[in-house]
Each structure stands twice: as C-alpha cells, then as structure tokens.
Amino acid sequence: MKRKLIFFATIAVLLGHSIAIAKVDLVILPKRDTVQLTIYNSADLTLVREQRALTLKSGHNRLQFSWANTLIDPTSLDMLPTMHADKIDILDLAFPPRVRNLGLWHVQSQISGIVPVEITYLTSGLSWRAFYMGTLSTDEKIMRLQGYVRVSNTSGEDYEDAQVRMIVGKINLIDQIADLARRQHPYGRPGPPPAAAIPQVAEAEAVMPKAKRALERAEKIMLAKPKEIRKEGLSEYFLYSIEGTETIPHGWSKRLPSFEVHEIPVVNLYKYEEERYGNQVIRFLSFKNDKDHKLGDTPIPGGTMKVYRNVSESAHLSYEGRSSFKYIPVDEDVELSLGSVANVIVKPTLMDYKTDQYLFHNNGNISGWDEIRDFEIETKNTRDIPVKVEIRRNFKTKSWDITKTGDFGVYEKVDLDTVKFTLMLGAHEVKKFHYILTTHHGRRAD
Amino acid sequence: MTRKSYLNITFTIGVALLFLATPLHARIKMVALPERGDATIRLDNPQATLIQEERILTLQKGLNNVDFSWKGVSIDADSIRLAVLTHSDKVTLISVSYPPHEAALVWEIYSEEAFEVAVRISYLLSNIDRLITYKGVADKEETRMNLKSFLVLRNFSGENFEDVSVLLDHGQSFKQTISHEETKQLLFLNKDTVPIEKFWTFDARKLPWDPEKLDSNVGIPVTYRIKNVETAGLGKFALLGGKVRVFQEDGHKSTIFLGEDSTSLVPVGENMEIYIGDSRDIVVTQHKMRDTPINVRRNRKNQVVLYDTDEVIKAAIENFKDKQAMLTMVQHIPGQWDMEECNVQYKRIDAYTLEFEIALPTHSKKELIMHYHRRNVSDRRK
Numbered sequence: 001m002k003r004k005l006i007f008f009a010t011i012a013v014l015l016g017h018s019i020a021i022a023k024v025d026l027v028i029l030p031k032r033d034t035v036q037l038t039i040y041n042s043a044d045l046t047l048v049r050e051q052r053a054l055t056l057k058s059g060h061n062r063l064q065f066s067w068a069n070t071l072i073d074p075t076s077l078d079m080l081p082t083m084h085a086d087k088i089d090i091l092d093l094a095f096p097p098r099v100r101n102l103g104l105w106h107v108q109s110q111i112s113g114i115v116p117v118e119i120t121y122l123t124s125g126l127s128w129r130a131f132y133m134g135t136l137s138t139d140e141k142i143m144r145l146q147g148y149v150r151v152s153n154t155s156g157e158d159y160e161d162a163q164v165r166m167i168v169g170k171i172n173l174i175d176q177i178a179d180l181a182r183r184q185h186p187y188g189r190p191g192p193p194p195a196a197a198i199p200q201v202a203e204a205e206a207v208m209p210k211a212k213r214a215l216e217r218a219e220k221i222m223l224a225k226p227k228e229i230r231k232e233g234l235s236e237y238f239l240y241s242i243e244g245t246e247t248i249p250h251g252w253s254k255r256l257p258s259f260e261v262h263e264i265p266v267v268n269l270y271k272y273e274e275e276r277y278g279n280q281v282i283r284f285l286s287f288k289n290d291k292d293h294k295l296g297d298t299p300i301p302g303g304t305m306k307v308y309r310n311v312s313e314s315a316h317l318s319y320e321g322r323s324s325f326k327y328i329p330v331d332e333d334v335e336l337s338l339g340s341v342a343n344v345i346v347k348p349t350l351m352d353y354k355t356d357q358y359l360f361h362n363n364g365n366i367s368g369w370d371e372i373r374d375f376e377i378e379t380k381n382t383r384d385i386p387v388k389v390e391i392r393r394n395f396k397t398k399s400w401d402i403t404k405t406g407d408f409g410v411y412e413k414v415d416l417d418t419v420k421f422t423l424m425l426g427a428h429e430v431k432k433f434h435y436i437l438t439t440h441h442g443r444r445a446d
Numbered sequence: 447m448t449r450k451s452y453l454n455i456t457f458t459i460g461v462a463l464l465f466l467a468t469p470l471h472a473r474i475k476m477v478a479l480p481e482r483g484d485a486t487i488r489l490d491n492p493q494a495t496l497i498q499e500e501r502i503l504t505l506q507k508g509l510n511n512v513d514f515s516w517k518g519v520s521i522d523a524d525s526i527r528l529a530v531l532t533h534s535d536k537v538t539l540i541s542v543s544y545p546p547h548e549a550a551l552v553w554e555i556y557s558e559e560a561f562e563v564a565v566r567i568s569y570l571l572s573n574i575d576r577l578i579t580y581k582g583v584a585d586k587e588e589t590r591m592n593l594k595s596f597l598v599l600r601n602f603s604g605e606n607f608e609d610v611s612v613l614l615d616h617g618q619s620f621k622q623t624i625s626h627e628e629t630k631q632l633l634f635l636n637k638d639t640v641p642i643e644k645f646w647t648f649d650a651r652k653l654p655w656d657p658e659k660l661d662s663n664v665g666i667p668v669t670y671r672i673k674n675v676e677t678a679g680l681g682k683f684a685l686l687g688g689k690v691r692v693f694q695e696d697g698h699k700s701t702i703f704l705g706e707d708s709t710s711l712v713p714v715g716e717n718m719e720i721y722i723g724d725s726r727d728i729v730v731t732q733h734k735m736r737d738t739p740i741n742v743r744r745n746r747k748n749q750v751v752l753y754d755t756d757e758v759i760k761a762a763i764e765n766f767k768d769k770q771a772m773l774t775m776v777q778h779i780p781g782q783w784d785m786e787e788c789n790v791q792y793k794r795i796d797a798y799t800l801e802f803e804i805a806l807p808t809h810s811k812k813e814l815i816m817h818y819h820r821r822n823v824s825d826r827r828k
Contacts, residue, residue: 174707187598234586235668241698299766
C-alpha cells in the first residue's frame with residue numbers, strides 16, 4: 001500500500017493561492033493506520049477503506065492524495081473526519097490540471113491537531129472466487145463439503161495487514177472501475193471522449209522479494225490456526241469477513257478455507273431429457289441448502305466443485321467429476337451436474353404408432369386426426385447403490401392426452417407440452433413402463 | 447475576475463475614424479483593455495455553458511468600435527450578446543461585424559456623450575460544463591438514507607477562471623476558481639434520513655421464465671425509490687440527473703457498496719428510482735400450463751374464422767431471504783383478453799399489461815395462477 005498511494009497533508013500559506021505552490025508545501029506525511037478491503041465477485045470492484053490520522057492546522061489545509069500505477073477510480077474518492085466532524089469542513093476535491101493520478105482536498109478546520117479521517121475509494125484489480133471439494137462416502141449417501149475462497153491481487157498495490165471482506169451478490173454498475181481508473185481526466189472532459197491512455201501497472205517482479213516475505217509471514221500465521229469467516233446478509237448480498245488481517249501483495253493470490261461440513265445427505269439423481277441432453281443420462285448430486293442437510297446458515301456462492309469418492313477403508317479416493325454451479329440461496333435445492341454416465345441407462349422405444357379419429361371437410365379432404373404412440377421406457381441401474389431417475393418427455397404439440405400403464409412412478413405435468421416421470425431404482429434394478437401419447441392435429445386440436 | 451485570468455479572450459475598444467473604410471483599420475487595438483467586473487458561469491443548461499461578464503467601457507462621443515476576440519477557446523460566435531447596463535438611453539448598438547478569418551467580432555456603438563458605461567457580455571463557451579453525482583448511504587434496515595450530491599465542474603475550455611460566480615438552476619451562486627484542464631468536485635446537497643422504499647420487480651417480458659434451465663442465476667432487479675418531496679427533506683428543487691452510487695451501513699462502523707445507477711432529472715414531487723442490483727434470493731419460475739383453442743367458429747367453407755384460446759399461466763415465487771419482500775410482478779397478455787380467474791389481485795397498467803403486488807413473507811413460497819381467454823380472429827374472415 002505504501003508503495004504507490006501517497007498522502008500528503010499540506011497547509012496553505014497566505015500567498016500560496018496557486019495550486020502549483022500549494023503542492024510543494026509539504027508538512028506531514030500521515031501514516032495509514034488500518035485498511036479494509038471489501039471485494040466483489042460479480043464485478044471487478046473493491047471498496048477500500050483506510051483510516052489515517054491527519055495533523056491539521058486551524059484554517060485552510062490542503063491535503064494531497066496520489067495513486068500512480070494503481071487502478072483506483074478517482075471519482076469514488078471520499079474523505080470523512082471520524083472525529084471533530086462539526087469543526088472540519090471539506091470544501092472541495094480538485095483534480096489539478098496537467099497532473100495525473102492526484103487529488104487535492106481543500107479543508108477548512110476550526111481545530112489544530114490530530115484528526116482521524118476515513119478515506120474510501122473503489123479500485124479494480126482485486127478479485128475473489130469460491131471453489132469447493134466434495135468427498136462422497138463409499139455408499140454415496142453422504143458427502144463432506146469443503147468450501148474455499150481464493151483472493152487475487154493484480155491491482156498494482158501491496159495490501160499489507162488488510163481486513164479482507166468479500167461480497168456475494170450481483171450489483172448494478174454503469175461504468176467499469178478499470179475504465180474509470182484509466183481515464184486521463186477523472187471525470188473525462190466535455191465533448192467527444194479522447195482515446196483512453198492505459199497506465200501500466202508496475203511489474204510485480206520488482207517487489208517480489210518483499211512481497212514473498214510478507215506472504216510467507218502471513219502464511220505462517222495462517223498455519224497456526226485456521227481463520228474463521230464471519231458471514232452475514234446485507235441488503236441483497238452476503239458479506240464474508242475473514243478473521244484478522246491479511247497481506248496480499250500485488251500479483252499474488254491467497255486461498256482461504258471458507259467452511260467444512262461433514263455428512264451432508266445426498267441423493268444420486270440421474271436425468272434424461274432428449275431435447276436438453278441428447279440420448280445421454282446425466283448424473284447429478286442432489287441436496288438442499290438447509291438445516292436438514294447441515295447447511296442453510298448462508299447462501300453458497302457459485303463456483304466449481306470437484307467431487308471425489310472414498311473407495312476403501314484406507315481412504316483412497318476416486319475422482320467422480322467436476323461441476324460448476326450457480327449461487328444457491330438458503331433453503332434452495334441443489335443439483336450438481338457431474339456429466340453423462342453409462343452406468344444408469346434410460347432407453348425410450350416407440351413400440352406402436354397409429355392414427356385415428358379422422359375428420360373430413362365437406363369437399364372430402366381430411367381436416368383433423370389423432371396420432372397415437374405407444375412408448376416403452378426401460379430404465380436400468382447397473383450400480384451397487386440405489387438411484388433416483390427423472391425422465392422428461394417433451395411433446396411437439398400442446399394438444400395431447402397421455403395414458404400411463406405400469407404400476408410404479410408418477411408423472412407430473414411440468415408445462416403445457418412437458419411431463420416428468422420420477423422413479424426410484426434399487427441397486428442393479430431394471431424397470432419398464434409404457435405410456436400412450438395421443439396427439440391431436442388439425443380440427444381435432446380445436 | 448481579474449484580467450489576467452482570461453488568457454485567451456481579449457477585449458479592446460477603439461474609436462472609429464470617420465473615413466476608415468475597411469474593417470481591418472477599424473480594429474486597430476489602440477485603447478487599453480477595459481476593466482472587467484463580475485463574471486458568472488451559468489450551468490443551468492446541461493447542454494451549454496453560458497458565461498456572463500461585466501465590463502466598464504469608456505466610450506467617446508460618436509461611433510466606437512468595440513473588438514471582442516478569442517484564441518484557443520471555442521465560443522459560439524452567434525451566441526455573443528452585449529447588453530448596456532448604464533446610460534442605455536444614450537448608447538445605441540449600431541451593428542455587429544465578423545472580421546474575416548478571425549475568431550472575433552466588432553460591435554459598432556454610438557454614444558451621445560463621452561462617458562463610462564457598464565456592459566454585460568454573454569456567450570456560450572464550449573468544453574466547460576458540470577456533472578452531478580450522488581452518494582447515498584442507506585441504513586442497515588434500508589429505510590433511510592444519507593443523500594449527498596456533488597457538483598463536478600469540468601473546465602477544458604482553454605480559460606482559467608478565478609473567483610467567478612458559479613450558478614446552477616437553483617440556489618445561491620458561489621465563488622469558485624477553476625483553471626483550464628482542472629476538475630473540481632463540490633458538495634452541494636447533504637440530507638440525512640431521507641426515506642427510501644425498496645422494491646423488487648419481475649417483468650415476465652424481460653426475465654427468463656425457467657431459471658432451472660440456465661447456467662447462471664436469474665436476478666430479480668432491486669430498486670430504491672426516493673421521493674423528491676418536502677416530507678423527505680427534499681422537494682425544494684428538481685434533483686438533477688447524474689450517476690448515483692449507493693452504499694449501506696454494515697453494522698460494524700463500515701459500509702458496503704450496493705450498486706450504482708444513472709438518474710435523469712427528477713422534478714419536485716416525482717420519484718428517483720435507483721436500480722442497485724439483483725436479488726438472487728427471490729426466484730420466480732413461470733410456465734404456461736394450458737393454451738387450448740375453444741369457441742371455434744367456422745365459415746361456410748368450414749374454415750376457422752374466429753376462436754378463443756384458453757390459457758393458463760402459473761408462476762411460483764419463492765423468497766429465500768430472511769426478510770420479507772414486496773415483489774412487483776409485471777405480466778403481459780397481448781391482444782383482446784378476458785380474465786377468467788386469477789388468484790392474486792392485479793392492476794391494469796394498460797390494455798396489455800398487468801401489475802401484481804405480491805407480499806412475500808420470510809422464507810415463503812407463493813403461486814400466481816392466471817386463467818384467461820384470448821380472442822383470435824383468423825385471416826380467413828375476409
């Protein structure tokens with residue numbers, strides 16, 4: 001942080017009206033006391049909040065803040081005194097001419113002495129993402145779920161001893177912070193916009209030794225005790241706050257454990273829907289983000305998950321597949337797709353086709369008819385464990401009737417041209433059922 | 447405003463000689479620059495910035511040529527006006543001339559006597575304007591907000607302005623100094639505890655119906671509403687259009703950024719609506735469950751000329767939040783229709799648009815079922 005963000009407090013002299021003079025009247029260089037990073041995952045955006053103790057003189061003060069080689073959005077800069085707020089008047093924030101990455105606050109103070117202030121701004125270049133590891137029991141009835149977050153810093157800044165918070169949620173942005181950071185003039189200029197000059201963020205190599213030491217120090221502290229992550233809902237978002245502080249140098253990432261839950265009951269769900277998946281059966285792991293499943297305290301941020309399975313007493317694992325999933329609210333059902341499989345088979349076969357119920361025009365032509373199809377659905381579970389199978393059938397018309405034969409399963413109308421059959425199959429079990437679909441055409445559909 | 451603050455606009459006055467025939471001779475700059483009085487930058491029109499400056503002219507009896515020229519700045523020459531403020535009954539503006547190949551004009555002024563007169567010169571100056579930005583910090587309960595508005599002055603006009611009056615379309619003018627290529631951000635509105643309303647909107651025409659089939663979450667847009675009325679601590683003047691950034695107190699003496707939107711001008715009595723982001727904890731799944739022809743009428747050739755469709759829409763609305771929410775659901779039924787049955791009260795927005803206000807308790811699930819008939823006229827009726 002100290003590398004590029006520089007903050008000077010300058011006190012204006014009586015004759016120093018011009019901005020050029022004011023900028024060389026350096027009086028103190030206040031040290032940053034704390035820094036807090038609130039990092040978003042739906043946008044390239046981080047809210048930075050710093051506490052600094054300024055030494056002000058009674059009267060007019062000029063405070064200079066510069067941020068060369070960073071990705072700070074200067075239009076987001078804000079400063080508030082956290083004490084003596086009624087005695088301190090922030091007159092304006094000026095971005096002087098022909099100087100880049102520099103802001104100048106004009107402050108009128110009624111007091112002389114140390115004044116703590118809070119400076120906030122938005123920056124680009126910090127990000128985080130969630131990822132997960134699931135480990136199924138041998139019988140695939142329960143799963144251990146481990147969540148992690150990975151925080152990356154390509155902002156151009158070394159953030160030392162920062163409180164790190166992460167936001168889960170989708171915010172509305174009308175400008176990308178990185179674009180605002182690259183503007184030549186903070187608010188642009190009137191008239192057609194000129195081509196933006198792109199500042200080069202300093203190469204990470206130059207700071208690597210120091211950064212590496214800082215990372216190693218932080219990791220040693222981490223190893224002593226896993227950090228807790230506090231989770232709470234705010235507005236439409238979830239805020240994850242990591243215990244203590246973190247040092248994340250520019251160019252580095254850091255992985256942190258988010259949560260670990262043992263023995264989540266899961267259902268092996270297999271889906272078949274020709275229009276969506278082709279002639280393949282897709283395997284899902286199904287559970288719910290609720291108390292019954294030892295979850296449900298917070299939503300689960302979207303991310304990727306690698307699923308393994310315990311295959312022996314000696315804790316050997318098999319890799320079952322990888323799934324990407326979206327944000328899961330509390331109490332929402334979860335279905336993790338693990339891809340197509342061949343060990344559960346769904347085979348629909350057209351067994352009979354005929355037409356019937358013809359209607360005719362006065363001129364003798366056909367004006368309406370029915371088509372009757374008899375389907376056999378064979379489901380086969382070749383696995384050693386019971387599974388749940390969900391079969392969706394889409395009809396190309398909205399005028400239809402269905403007759404089901406067989407003594408198991410139920411069908412549910414999903415929408416006007418889709419039905420869903422749900423079956424439970426035991427280990428190595430085969431089930432067959434028929435359904436007769438009658439579709440109406442021409443005047444028969446009226 | 448002192449003279450040296452104007453680097454690129456010059457203003458001279460000369461006395462025309464009777465026999466001077468060419469405009470070039472008439473523009474001999476032989477008289478000292480007139481003293482400048484007050485100057486004002488008017489920013490009330492967001493499309494153009496009007497500069498008004500006052501000067502004292504020392505006029506001779508008879509014809510005077512007053513030369514106004516500029517360099518390195520962009521002035522709309524047709525916008526330049528001269529108003530005589532004193533002795534106006536004895537001073538007559540005869541003509542305005544534009545010299546060739548120059549950014550300048552010459553006023554020909556007839557004065558009945560030799561004296562000093564105060565004049566005001568107005569012109570539209572390019573590349574100087576203002577933006578408005580807002581910063582709102584909502585409380586943790588999202589019922590009230592501290593609302594600040596900033597005026598951002600951008601001066602890329604080529605001129606340095608020192609100690610000029612700056613005027614928006616309301617309120618007092620204020621003195622400000624701003625150099626060429628300088629940008630300044632000034633706080634001009636700061637209201638605490640402004641009431642806010644929060645609402646969620648599902649528009650069936652804009653959002654997918656079946657989120658389960660999508661790889662990404664379908665967010666329900668979340669909007670804050672601020673009323674520009676006196677009871678809200680506002681309502682004194684229109685809120686100018688600009689970018690709004692919204693934050694929220696987090697209960698730990700810090701804030702989070704909720705989102706941003708741009709707002710257009712909000713007149714007194716109207717609402718500012720700020721779309722901050724999407725809720726993924728309210729999920730709407732909508733299906734059409736029935737679409738069947740009924741009441742089919744045929745012509746003598748047995749062709750369908752008129753029929754209705756019997757349609758059923760079913761929407762499941764789930765609130766996974768720890769808080770209750772009020773969802774505004776917008777549904778669209780095209781053409782001629784009659785509602786047969788609907789389990790939720792609605793308001794007709796127009797002939798084809800229905801709006802439902804659905805209160806969603808914490809962790810609840812509700813269902814909307816619309817059963818309606820639509821009339822369909824076949825082209826065969828002809």
